[in-house]
Amino acid sequence: MENQIFDAQMARLKLVIRKHTATDLADFFGVPQSALSAAVRRGTTPPRWTGILSCVKNVTPESEL
Numbered sequence: 732m733e734n735q736i737f738d739a740q741m742a743r744l745k746l747v748i749r750k751h752t753a754t755d756l757a758d759f760f761g762v763p764q765s766a767l768s769a770a771v772r773r774g775t776t777p778p779r780w781t782g783i784l785s786c787v788k789n790v791t792p793e794s795e796l
Contacts, residue, residue, distance in 0.1 A: 737774040744776075747788050759783075 750756050757764040760780050770777055784790060 734774050737776065740776055741771070744780075744784065747784065747790055 744756065745751050748756070748759050750759050753764055753767050757767045760767070760783055766777075770780075
């Protein structure tokens with residue numbers, strides 16, 4: 732269940748920021764691609780990413796589009 736939530740959050744991130752590759756996401760968040768890979772392995776979205784998304788796009792991973 733937890734992976735389904737994370738997968739849904741990542742799908743929403745890609746949709747909202749209009750980035751589809753791991754490289755694009757890493758560039759948007761200003762992190763190395765290895766940090767993105769580590770987050771995927773852990774199945775968690777770092778709070779900093781949520782903050783960036785909130786500031787730049789005014790949405791959270793759970794908010795309605």
